[in-house]
Amino acid sequence: MPENLIETRDLIKRYGDKVAVNKVSFDVHAGEVFGFLGPNGAGKTTTLKMIVGLLQPTSGMVKVAGYDVQTQSRLAKASCGYVPDTPNLYAKLTGRELLRFVADLYDLDHNQAVRRADELLRMFELALAAEDTVDSYSHGMQQKTSLAAALMHDPRVLVLDEPTVGLDPKSARLIKDILRQLADRGAAVMLSTHILEIAERMCDRIGIIDRGELIAVGTMDELRTLDKTGQTSLEDIFLSLTGGAEETEIADVLK
Amino acid sequence: MNINSSLIHASNNAAAASILSSVWKLLRLRLQITYNSFRRAKLRNKIRIILVWILLLGFAYFILSASRWLLSLVQSPEFAQYADVDLRGILASIPTLTLTALFVGTVLTSFGVLLQAMYLSGDMDFLLATPVPIRAVFVAKLLQAVLPNFALFSLFGIPMLFGLGISNSYSFSYYPLVILLMIFLALAASGLSSLLVMLVVRILPPRRAAEILGLVGAMFAFLCSQTGNLANSFGRDINFSGTRLAGLLVLSNTRWLPLNWAGQGLVALGEGHWLTGILLVGATLGFSSIVFWFALITAQRLYYSGWAGMQVVARKKSKQPSRTTRTTTTSVGFVYLLPKPVLAILQKDFLTLRRDLRSLSQLISPIIFGVIYTLLLLRRSGQPPTGLGEAPGWFMNSFRIVLAYGNIGMSLFVGWMLLSRLAGMGFSHEGRNYWMLKVSPIRVWHLLASKFLVAYLPTLGLGFIFLTVISILQGLSILEFVYSFIAIVMCLAGMAGILLSFGVAGANFNWEDPRRMNSGMMGCFGQILTIIYLPISFGLFIAPLGFAQFLELPLIYGYLAGLMLGSVFAAGSAFIPLWLVRRRVEQLGGE
Numbered sequence: 078m079p080e081n082l083i084e085t086r087d088l089i090k091r092y093g094d095k096v097a098v099n100k101v102s103f104d105v106h107a108g109e110v111f112g113f114l115g116p117n118g119a120g121k122t123t124t125l126k127m128i129v130g131l132l133q134p135t136s137g138m139v140k141v142a143g144y145d146v147q148t149q150s151r152l153a154k155a156s157c158g159y160v161p162d163t164p165n166l167y168a169k170l171t172g173r174e175l176l177r178f179v180a181d182l183y184d185l186d187h188n189q190a191v192r193r194a195d196e197l198l199r200m201f202e203l204a205l206a207a208e209d210t211v212d213s214y215s216h217g218m219q220q221k222t223s224l225a226a227a228l229m230h231d232p233r234v235l236v237l238d239e240p241t242v243g244l245d246p247k248s249a250r251l252i253k254d255i256l257r258q259l260a261d262r263g264a265a266v267m268l269s270t271h272i273l274e275i276a277e278r279m280c281d282r283i284g285i286i287d288r289g290e291l292i293a294v295g296t297m298d299e300l301r302t303l304d305k306t307g308q309t310s311l312e313d314i315f316l317s318l319t320g321g322a323e324e325t326e327i328a329d330v331l332k
Numbered sequence: 333m334n335i336n337s338s339l340i341h342a343s344n345n346a347a348a349a350s351i352l353s354s355v356w357k358l359l360r361l362r363l364q365i366t367y368n369s370f371r372r373a374k375l376r377n378k379i380r381i382i383l384v385w386i387l388l389l390g391f392a393y394f395i396l397s398a399s400r401w402l403l404s405l406v407q408s409p410e411f412a413q414y415a416d417v418d419l420r421g422i423l424a425s426i427p428t429l430t431l432t433a434l435f436v437g438t439v440l441t442s443f444g445v446l447l448q449a450m451y452l453s454g455d456m457d458f459l460l461a462t463p464v465p466i467r468a469v470f471v472a473k474l475l476q477a478v479l480p481n482f483a484l485f486s487l488f489g490i491p492m493l494f495g496l497g498i499s500n501s502y503s504f505s506y507y508p509l510v511i512l513l514m515i516f517l518a519l520a521a522s523g524l525s526s527l528l529v530m531l532v533v534r535i536l537p538p539r540r541a542a543e544i545l546g547l548v549g550a551m552f553a554f555l556c557s558q559t560g561n562l563a564n565s566f567g568r569d570i571n572f573s574g575t576r577l578a579g580l581l582v583l584s585n586t587r588w589l590p591l592n593w594a595g596q597g598l599v600a601l602g603e604g605h606w607l608t609g610i611l612l613v614g615a616t617l618g619f620s621s622i623v624f625w626f627a628l629i630t631a632q633r634l635y636y637s638g639w640a641g642m643q644v645v646a647r648k649k650s651k652q653p654s655r656t657t658r659t660t661t662t663s664v665g666f667v668y669l670l671p672k673p674v675l676a677i678l679q680k681d682f683l684t685l686r687r688d689l690r691s692l693s694q695l696i697s698p699i700i701f702g703v704i705y706t707l708l709l710l711r712r713s714g715q716p717p718t719g720l721g722e723a724p725g726w727f728m729n730s731f732r733i734v735l736a737y738g739n740i741g742m743s744l745f746v747g748w749m750l751l752s753r754l755a756g757m758g759f760s761h762e763g764r765n766y767w768m769l770k771v772s773p774i775r776v777w778h779l780l781a782s783k784f785l786v787a788y789l790p791t792l793g794l795g796f797i798f799l800t801v802i803s804i805l806q807g808l809s810i811l812e813f814v815y816s817f818i819a820i821v822m823c824l825a826g827m828a829g830i831l832l833s834f835g836v837a838g839a840n841f842n843w844e845d846p847r848r849m850n851s852g853m854m855g856c857f858g859q860i861l862t863i864i865y866l867p868i869s870f871g872l873f874i875a876p877l878g879f880a881q882f883l884e885l886p887l888i889y890g891y892l893a894g895l896m897l898g899s900v901f902a903a904g905s906a907f908i909p910l911w912l913v914r915r916r917v918e919q920l921g922g923e
Contacts, residue, residue, distance in 0.1 A: 129771050133922045155773040165764040169687035170680065181676030182772040210687065212539065226768070 079106035081140075082156075082234045082265035083128060088137035090123050090289075097123045099289040100137070105265045105282075107233075110256055112280030113269040116319050120289040121269040122162060125238050128267070129159040142233050155183065158227035162238040162269075164219040168212035172203050172222050175211060176229055183230040190229070197225040201251070216243040224252060228259075235259060237268040241275060253279055277311040287319045354468035355475070358459070362476055392487045399495025407499065426496055427510075428595025431517055434485045435591060438478060438521035439528070444545050445477040446522070446529045450635070451538035460636075470526075470632045478522040482514070489514065493598075502602025509601060509613055513594045516620035523627025530634050543689035550693035555700065590619055670781075673774045677782035678789075681761070685786075690845075691761065695753055699794070701746060737874045740816045743798035744866055747791045747824050752859050755787035755831035759839040759920065760849040766841045770921045776914050780832070784910070788828040795820045815891055819873040822898055826869055826905030827862050833909035834858030836916050865905060873898035 083105035090098040098120040105111040115121045126132040128139050130146045130153060139146040142156035167175060173194055180190030198204045201221040211219060220243055227235060235256070241249040256266045256279065270276055276283055283300060285293040293303050300314050370381065403423065405411055450456055450473060459469045493510045496502075532541050597612025670678070685691050762769065769779065799820055803813045838854025873894045880890030 131767055131770050131922060133919065151773040151775065154771055157771070159767075159771045161767060163764075165767065167680065167684055167765050167768070169684040174680075174683065178676050178680045179768070179772070181672045182769070182774055184672050184773075213537075 079108060080143075081105070082107050082142050083111075083236075083267055084138070084140040085124070085128065086138040088124065088127060088139060089135045090120075090127060090132065091135045096289050098127070098134075098286075101286065101289075101291045102137075103284050103291060103294050105234075105267050107263050107265055108260055109281040110260045110266045110268070110279055112276035112283040113267060113286065114271075114273070114276055114283060114315060115269075115286035119286045119319075121286055122238055124286065125159075125236050125267070125269060129157055129236050130154055131159075155230070156232060157234045157236060158230065158232035160220075160223050160227045160235075160237040160240050162242065164216070164223040166211045166219060166222060166226070169210050171208050171210055172198060172214070172225075173207040175222060176226060179226045179229045185230060193229055193231075194225075197228060200255075201225050201248075217245060217248055220244055221248060221252075224255075228255075233264050235264060235266045237266070239270060240268055241270065241272060249275075273311045273315055283311070285315060285318055292318055351465050351468045351471065354464045355471045358464070358468065358472035359475060362472075388487050392491045395488060396491035396495050399492045400498050403496055403499035423496070423500075424599055425595070427493055427598045428592050430489050430493055431513060431594045432591045434489055434514055435517045435521045437485060438481055438518045439525045441481045442474075442477040442522045442525035443529060444542070444549070445481070446473065446526050447533070447538060447542055447545065449473045449476055450526070450529060451533060452542060456635075466632055466636060467628065470628055470635075474519070474522045474526060474628065477525070478518050482518045485518070486511075486514065497602055500602060502599075503604060506598055506602035509598060513598065513613065513616060516617050516624075517594060520620040520623040520627070523624040523631070526631040527627050527634075530631060540689075543693075547689045547693040547696065550696055551700065590616070593619075670785075671778055673772070674778045674782040674785070677769070677774075677779070678785055681782070681786040685761075695750065697749065699750070701749060737812070737816060737819075737877070740799060740802060740820065741866075741870055742802065743795040743820055744823055744827075744870060746798055747795045747820070748827060748862060748866060750791045750794055751787055751824065751827050751831050752855075752862070754791065755784070755828045756835045756855050756858055757849050758783035758787050758832050758835050759917075760835065760841065760843070763841050763843060763849070766921045776917045779917060780836075780910050780914065783835075784828055784832055784906075787832060788825060791824055791828070792821065795824055811891075815873075815894075818895065819870060819898060822902035823866065823869045823873070826902035827865060829906030830862050830865060830909050831858045833913045834861070836913040836920070839920055841921060869898060869902050869905065872901050 081104040083103075085104075086102050088098055088101040089096065101120075101124055103111075113121050113124070123132060127134045128141060128146065130150050133147075141153040144150075144153035144156065146153045167178070170178065176194035176197065177190055180194065185193070195204075198207045201224070203218060203221060203225065206214065206218060211222060214222065220240070224237075224240065227237075237256075240252055240256075244252065253275065256268070260266050260281075268280075277297065282294065282296050284291055285300075293300055295303065297311065300311070301309060303314075303318075370378065373381070406423070456469070456473075460466060490510065494507060497506045497510070529541075536544070593612040594616040597609050597614075597616060599609075600606075600612060601609030668675070685695070759766075796817065799813070799816055802808075803816070808816070834854045834857055838858075840849055843849045876893035876897065877887065877890040880887050880893075
């Protein structure tokens with residue numbers, strides 16, 4: 078039985094009367110890449126933010142690497158890396174300074190931090206821009222820096238919100254390879270994406286959230302059995318489960 | 333006709349639209365945005381905006397009446413008889429000075445607006461991709477830059493010039509021409525400003541240019557606010573006379589400067605010298621039109637060709653790994669004793685504060701303030717008044733002690749100004765980057781300690797410099813210097829604790845403009861509380877010295893009592909507020 082590195086139980090987040098996430102429960106095991114899909118505003122980012130400790134759940138439980146994010150937040154956070162959808166990084170730090178800063182926040186040994194920063198900068202092809210401040214980076218470079226920062230402390234759990242948005246095909250491929258390698262080494266990777274092709278090819282299991290509720294979780298084969306219309310592609314299953322009729326109408330208007 | 337063909341037809345119509353109708357469309361959009369902002373503003377903001385406009389209109393009416401009355405007065409024979417000064421030269425130069433101020437002011441003030449509108453607002457690409465004529469986009473941008481400033485200038489300039497016209501009984505043609513000339517000059521100025529923006533952006537990235545502009549603006553505004561103090565202190569050394577000023581104004585009315593033509597033409601028309609007036613006003617209108625048109629076409633070409641978007645001055649790229657983070661702390665060895673995350677935040681904050689000119693501009697005012705008041709103190713030589721007078725000996729001795737230490741309060745006041753910003757915005761300064769701290773396993777006390785030190789250490793450094801200068805000026809003994817330093821160390825610590833805790837309570841991470849990061853009520857409460865805290869805390873250090881004199885005890889008792897009372901109070905003020913907000917820190921960024 079693989080170890081559960083992310084566990085959520087009856088996770089609820091309310092903003093006043095609006096329920097953003099409603100009783101979401103799922104697990105992400107060690108060694109797997111878990112895709113989190115859903116239409117815009119379905120509650121993906123809110124769920125991810127609760128997992129990494131950025132948002133306090135209204136009720137429910139989240140555990141990361143076995144630690145409760147509410148009561149053992151420091152231990153949970155020490156095991157986790159996070160890449161947000163918008164790479165808000167310290168604009169006036171250089172790429173290298175930013176990685177060293179992150180290393181110090183996670184209390185890494187100085188020499189280890191220097192070596193790791195060099196490795197990651199080289200791997201993400203940021204070495205040439207390492208001494209430039211982040212505000213001079215393109216969106217893709219900032220996205221890669223954000224991922225490098227999340228990988229600095231070699232986390233057991235990696236949570237990524239739309240990691241491939243704004244990346245060129247080469248960088249997107251690099252990130253996919255890195256995530257796969259991380260999972261193969263025993264880490265749990267959870268990512269949200271709108272690109273269903275990525276989810277279909279990369280993820281071992283997929284969770285679909287719609288209007289704050291988790292409507293399906295499982296492998297591709299399991300999702301196919303869930304969908305009564307007999308669809309085979311993830312796109313068809315996704316549209317069928319989340320209500321694709323509106324998309325068809327839009328396509329008609331554009332014809 | 334189906335939907336698609338009607339859409340294509342509509343797009344073709346848009347492509348064929350004239351420049352004027354397109355400009356109107358774009359300006360209407362801007363008006364719509366302004367109206368929407370007003371409509372969706374909170375009620376108190378709406379009332380505030382309406383009140384500001386009523387006040388501005390009232391002020392404009394006041395200027396009109398005051399200029400009319402003053403100008404009638406200074407032209408009266410009685411005034412000339414008593415004052416024995418010929419003010420005709422000064423009066424004749426008022427239109428020239430007003431219009432020159434409008435022109436120069438518009439060039440300067442439009443710069444920031446145009447930089448924002450053309451390079452930072454992000455709507456240029458969107459607008460240029462639509463079938464709206466490019467020229468219309470540029471005209472709309474120039475008008476957008478010039479209109480708010482023009483409205484403000486008009487509120488003061490038009491009443492003044494109309495007042496002059498009424499008091500001098502100028503002909504009717506004077507009044508519409510005042511408005512026409514102001515419009516033409518403002519347009520020409522905004523055109524020149526747009527070229528200036530492009531020239532600057534050719535050298536510096538737009539964001540950097542905006543940061544530098546913010547810093548210069550903050551320094552200029554603060555220096556202007558201190559003009560009164562500077563003039564009082566240094567004015568005596570400047571040989572200033574009304575006759576000399578009058579000579580300068582008459583000189584400014586010469587005809588070789590095109591900017592003078594407008595004012596002189598207006599006066600000539602007003603006085604009925606039609607030929608001179610028409611020539612000068614016509615020349616100004618023509619010249620302004622040429623400048624505006626040339627600037628418009630050039631700006632459009634430079635922007636479209638990409639010339640103004642490509643920096644020619646390549647940034648120096650250091651290929652060596654940055655050593656800055658290490659050198660920041662090697663000079664202060666004790667910081668290595670701090671936990672690594674605290675040290676990391678300390679280094680990060682000092683680096684970002686130093687590099688981000690927008691944040692630096694927030695810190696510049698206390699430093700300028702300190703320099704100005706040190707200079708003032710230097711000029712007064714900083715000596716307490718001498719002489720026993722009629723007062724009892726114990727009173728004068730106590731008074732001397734308090735006075736000697738009183739000037740040290742200046743260090744604390746400068747420290748208060750700097751701390752209000754550094755501690756008050758300690759957390760808010762993180763802005764949208766706060767998530768990086770929030771997801772890291774940093775302890776709350778480490779976070780608080782790092783933010784405390786980020787605010788406290790530079791303030792202590794500044795306080796120490798001021799204390800040293802003041803001590804030298806006042807000839808304080810070593811004992812007095814050391815005691816004052818301890819008092820400053822403790823008082824500033826207490827102040828940092830209070831301000832930082834209010835900064836936590838009112839933390840705002842959603843800001844684009846650093847001026848907005850500390851605009852909440854909590855920042856104000858913190859400042860008010862520290863204004864009360866400061867005299868109490870410093871008083872607890874100083875008052876026992878006066879009591880010791882009063883009770884004719886050895887002064888050492890006063891020092892010991894002061895140290896104990898002041899230190900306990902300041903340490904409590906540093907720690908207790910932070911302890912109270914520790915839970916709030918855990919919740920920050922999670923709302």
